[in-house]
Amino acid sequence: xxxxxxxxxxxxxxxxxxxNFLLYRSPMPEAASAPSPxxxxxxxxxxxxxxxVVRRGPGVYGIDLSAGWTIISAVNGGYLLAVLGRxxxxxxxxxxxxxxxxxxxxxxxxxxxxxxxxxxxxxxxLSTGQxxxxxxDDQGNEVERIRVLASYGDLAGxxxxxxxxxxxxxxxxxxxxxxPADGPxxxxxxNAIADRLMLKLDPATLGxxxxxxxxxxxxxxxxxxxxGRDPDPLSLLLAVDALPPTAFEIGLKGWVPxxxxxxxxxxxxxxxxxxxxxxxxNLAGGFLEEDAEVWDSExxxxxxxxxxxxxxxx
Numbered sequence: 001x002x003x004x005x006x007x008x009x010x011x012x013x014x015x016x017x018x019x020n021f022l023l024y025r026s027p028m029p030e031a032a033s034a035p036s037p038x039x040x041x042x043x044x045x046x047x048x049x050x051x052x053v054v055r056r057g058p059g060v061y062g063i064d065l066s067a068g069w070t071i072i073s074a075v076n077g078g079y080l081l082a083v084l085g086r087x088x089x090x091x092x093x094x095x096x097x098x099x100x101x102x103x104x105x106x107x108x109x110x111x112x113x114x115x116x117x118x119x120x121x122x123x124x125x126l127s128t129g130q131x132x133x134x135x136x137d138d139q140g141n142e143v144e145r146i147r148v149l150a151s152y153g154d155l156a157g158x159x160x161x162x163x164x165x166x167x168x169x170x171x172x173x174x175x176x177x178x179x180p181a182d183g184p185x186x187x188x189x190x191n192a193i194a195d196r197l198m199l200k201l202d203p204a205t206l207g208x209x210x211x212x213x214x215x216x217x218x219x220x221x222x223x224x225x226x227x228g229r230d231p232d233p234l235s236l237l238l239a240v241d242a243l244p245p246t247a248f249e250i251g252l253k254g255w256v257p258x259x260x261x262x263x264x265x266x267x268x269x270x271x272x273x274x275x276x277x278x279x280x281x282n283l284a285g286g287f288l289e290e291d292a293e294v295w296d297s298e299x300x301x302x303x304x305x306x307x308x309x310x311x312x313x314x
Contacts, residue, residue: 039228046196047225047235051079053087059117061087065135067110070192075108077146077258078241079193082234084115084131084148089234091117092127094152096233101149101262108145109135126153155233155268168295169277171202171220178206197242198224198273208248217246217280217288224273231269231296239274240292240305246280247288247311254312259287261307272297286313 040046050068053061069079085097117131132147171177177200202220207213223239224231231239240263245256275295280288288311294303 040225042230042232045225045227045229047082047227047229047238051082051086051234053083053090053115055090056114059091059119061090061115061117063113063115065108065110065113068192068196070110072191073109075110076193076238076241077102077104077261078238080104080108080133080146081148081237081241081261081263084133084146085150085234085237087115087117088129088131088148088150088152091131092119092129092152093122094125094127094154096153096155096268097237097263097265098126098151098153098155099262099264100237101260102258103147103260104145104258105147106143106145107257108133111135113145120149125157126151128152155265158267164301166293166301168299168301169202169220169275169293171222171275171277174200174222174273176203177201177222178203178209193242196226198222198226199242201244205249208251213249213251215250217250217283219243219246219249219276219278221276222273223276223294230271231274231302233265233268236265236269236274236294236303237263239276239294240303241307243276243278243292245309246278246290247283247309250280250283250288250311252311252313256288256309256311259308259310261305263303263305265303267300267302269294269296269302270298270300274302283311286311 042048050066053063056062063083065075069076081100081102085100089095114134115131116134117129120128120130128151130147130149133145134142135145137143179200200222205219221243223242225235241258241261247256276292278290278292280290282289288309290307290309292305293301296302
């Protein structure tokens with residue numbers, strides 16, 4: 001049987017600036033893609049420990065935001081969404097996020113934070129609440145970092161009827177996709193979240209890493225947690241904001257901060273790696289949208305999101 005032709009030549013692989021790619025969220029040890037006796041389980045994983053909140057009073061929770069989910073010094077937005085999602089799951093009578101709309105007001109930093117929640121309405125099938133995360137600045141002033149409005153329900157109680165025209169993204173097998181192990185070593189300390197994610201990008205969306213962005217505004221990848229923990233509704237809130245920005249494939253560089261993000265969780269994901277597809281159709285006035293779909297290992301559309309982000313134009 002002939003040896004498969006590599007997707008990139010050795011010279012091209014040397015050019016992959018995956019150290020920069022890491023600055024915007026990444027990696028994946030191969031072991032994370034296959035079950036192992038030591039893999040983490042839901043409820044007892046680094047993600048669960050680092051998103052755990054402690055009830056301080058009615059509707060008030062404390063947390064120490066982990067430096068392990070940062071890009072440079074900023075805490076990842078998907079991680080923050082999961083933190084607030086966990087607080088609301090405790091405050092509301094229903095267990096699962098159905099829709100979560102978040103406004104990112106100021107950049108969060110690792111360290112102590114307070115989450116304040118408010119129950120707006122409770123019903124038989126849905127409950128709605130809001131939550132805000134606060135930290136103190138260098139002058140000792142309390143600063144609101146992120147505010148969310150969310151509706152919760154019970155995903156296990158939804159009917160099985162599905163009528164859709166949506167189809168899973170066409171992503172090559174894991175061993176034909178690329179992560180940071182395929183490029184130069186990253187800058188030490190630049191992207192702590194990279195050690196916690198299982199992320200391999202579709203080569204068709206890696207033109208930017210070779211200095212030849214496609215201009216299509218697309219990003220696709222296999223996604224999971226590096227310790228092998230299976231996905232659940234809260235980790236889906238991380239997944240929708242964990243890939244490199246689509247702005248890279250449009251030809252832009254640099255930070256692309258989220259202004260607003262709305263995520264819809266459609267069903268509980270099956271065990272195994274997720275496939276995430278993100279597209280941008282319109283960049284105008286220095287802002288762009290990112291539309292994300294998350295598919296599980298059984299070809300179910302388990303989450304969708306749209307975010308508005310600010311792009312730095314040349």
